[in-house]
Amino acid sequence: MVKSFFYLIIPILFSLIIGFTGSFSSHKINDLGIFENTLDIGDVKHEGRVSYDPKTGGYTLIGSGENMWFDHDEFRYLWAPIQGDFILRAELEFIGEGVDPHRKIGWTVRNTLTPNSAMVNAAVHGNGLTSLQYRKEVGAETLESVSSDSLPNVVELSRIGGTFIMKTAKKGEPFTIVEVSDVELRNEVFAGIYISAHNADVVETAVFKNVRITKPAPADMTQYQQYLGSRLEILDIETGIQKVIHRSEHSIQAPNWTVDDKRLVFNSNGYLYNYWFDDGKITYLNTGNITNNNNDHVLSLDGTMIGISSQHPETGSSTIYIMPVEGSDNPKQVTKPEAGHSFLHGISPDNQTVIFTGFRNGNPNLFGADVNTGEETQLTDTPTLDDGSEYSPDGKYIYFNSNRTGAMQIWRMDADGSNETQLTFDEDFNDWFPHISPDGKKMVFVSFGTDVDSGDHPFYKNVTLRMMPVEGGEPKIIAYLYGGQGTINVPSWSPDSKKIAFVSNTGRFF
Numbered sequence: 226m227v228k229s230f231f232y233l234i235i236p237i238l239f240s241l242i243i244g245f246t247g248s249f250s251s252h253k254i255n256d257l258g259i260f261e262n263t264l265d266i267g268d269v270k271h272e273g274r275v276s277y278d279p280k281t282g283g284y285t286l287i288g289s290g291e292n293m294w295f296d297h298d299e300f301r302y303l304w305a306p307i308q309g310d311f312i313l314r315a316e317l318e319f320i321g322e323g324v325d326p327h328r329k330i331g332w333t334v335r336n337t338l339t340p341n342s343a344m345v346n347a348a349v350h351g352n353g354l355t356s357l358q359y360r361k362e363v364g365a366e367t368l369e370s371v372s373s374d375s376l377p378n379v380v381e382l383s384r385i386g387g388t389f390i391m392k393t394a395k396k397g398e399p400f401t402i403v404e405v406s407d408v409e410l411r412n413e414v415f416a417g418i419y420i421s422a423h424n425a426d427v428v429e430t431a432v433f434k435n436v437r438i439t440k441p442a443p444a445d446m447t448q449y450q451q452y453l454g455s456r457l458e459i460l461d462i463e464t465g466i467q468k469v470i471h472r473s474e475h476s477i478q479a480p481n482w483t484v485d486d487k488r489l490v491f492n493s494n495g496y497l498y499n500y501w502f503d504d505g506k507i508t509y510l511n512t513g514n515i516t517n518n519n520n521d522h523v524l525s526l527d528g529t530m531i532g533i534s535s536q537h538p539e540t541g542s543s544t545i546y547i548m549p550v551e552g553s554d555n556p557k558q559v560t561k562p563e564a565g566h567s568f569l570h571g572i573s574p575d576n577q578t579v580i581f582t583g584f585r586n587g588n589p590n591l592f593g594a595d596v597n598t599g600e601e602t603q604l605t606d607t608p609t610l611d612d613g614s615e616y617s618p619d620g621k622y623i624y625f626n627s628n629r630t631g632a633m634q635i636w637r638m639d640a641d642g643s644n645e646t647q648l649t650f651d652e653d654f655n656d657w658f659p660h661i662s663p664d665g666k667k668m669v670f671v672s673f674g675t676d677v678d679s680g681d682h683p684f685y686k687n688v689t690l691r692m693m694p695v696e697g698g699e700p701k702i703i704a705y706l707y708g709g710q711g712t713i714n715v716p717s718w719s720p721d722s723k724k725i726a727f728v729s730n731t732g733r734f735f
């Protein structure tokens with residue numbers, strides 16, 4: 226009886242709370258993507274609207290409202306209920322020149338759906354002003370911390386512990402950061418994107434794309450023992466659209482894109498799986514009794530073979546195997562487990578050599594091994610870490626990452642290990658896992674911040690995917706995401722060199 230009463234009274238109370246500001250619009254539950262509902266906050270003159278495009282994951286917000294300032298707000302809101310720490314990220318822009326220079330869009334989190342709620346607001350104004358605004362309690366005056374950034378089109382708002390952090394950037398550039406630590410919102414908040422015209426008689430429009438709501442890992446999480454869920458995503462290089470094609474409560478990692486353009490291969494819990502593009506089904510990829518696979522699987526350039534790194538059943542050492550791309554009951558062992566760990570990263574265009582990071586004589590250097598004889602050739606010799614080796618499509622070069630000069634940077638050498646050349650020179654990034662496009666023109670790699678040791682690439686960090694020409698140049702950020710280990714450890718370009726697959730991560734809010 227008590228349980229039945231509880232389930233009856235909660236919806237009634239929730240209806241009373243939202244009733245202060247009007248009714249919800251009549252969207253069906255799946256019409257709003259990752260959000261739960263939408264409404265106008267405050268006494269706006271013109272009802273706002275929201276549309277969602279499931280093909281791109283993008284949103285269009287149309288709204289009015291006199292302002293979001295002083296002791297109350299008026300705006301169109303698209304929201305979801307979340308708890309605890311969070312990371313909210315979107316790419317956004319106004320449509321049209323607009324009327325008032327102080328029209329604003331962004332992310333806002335609120336205790337309630339009332340116009341005078343305590344709140345935090347990551348705001349981008351029509352004139353470029355960017356600020357982290359906040360109201361500490363119901364009906365209080367709005368305060369703000371102004372950013373040095375102007376006219377950003379990427380906005381992130383996060384709560385980590387007791388700190389609210391706004392990060393903004395023009396797409397392709399590093400973030401500018403503003404923080405406040407003296408605002409105490411409830412653990413349970415409404416979080417969403419919004420538009421306010423800053424003019425009661427005007428209606429404005431804005432678009433939001435690559436919208437993500439992420440639950441970050443707790444500070445006490447034990448990596449490699451506890452895991453967050455995963456989003457398998459595809460990034461269109463030309464449009465910049467990131468589309469989530471699969472979600473899992475498991476840790477899935479390191480997607481390969483097959484040469485026939487029919488599937489992705491990824492690993493999870495030691496096994497390999499296929500994601501099939503035509504129907505979205507997940508199927509098991511047979512690796513026989515080799516079932517402790519790392520996220521270091523690589524497809525041959527001709528699409529006939531897959532190489533894997535797996536803990537050897539007897540010694541536990543990471544050992545390299547090869548097999549047909551369709552799978553095998555008996556993968557062929559290439560490296561000797563007694564020699565030390567071997568972590569695969571590349572296969573030569575002629576399918577005769579695998580290249581890998583080998584732990585030999587106490588140092589992790591790059592090696593090649595003959596797939597028929599297992600004979601090894603050492604390619605680099607440094608006391609630091611060399612990793613992420615991959616052949617260029619023509620087989621002339623090997624690209625890799627090394628922290629021999631301090632930060633982890635991208636390097637290139639001839640296929641025989643000669644002419645080692647540094648290609649990135651970043652002070653603010655640690656660059657890992659260069660992947661060369663099939664047309665041989667560009668590379669993509671994952672970049673960690675300086676909060677991560679140069680020799681580490683952990684799970685669950687704010688990272689970027691960056692791209693530059695294969696000969697070097699200024700890297701450009703093509704995606705901002707929460708991930709790291711397993712995001713893009715292996716080659717994941719589409720055969721036409723127009724898209725890449727990767728993994729981002731999030732926990733659950735309930």
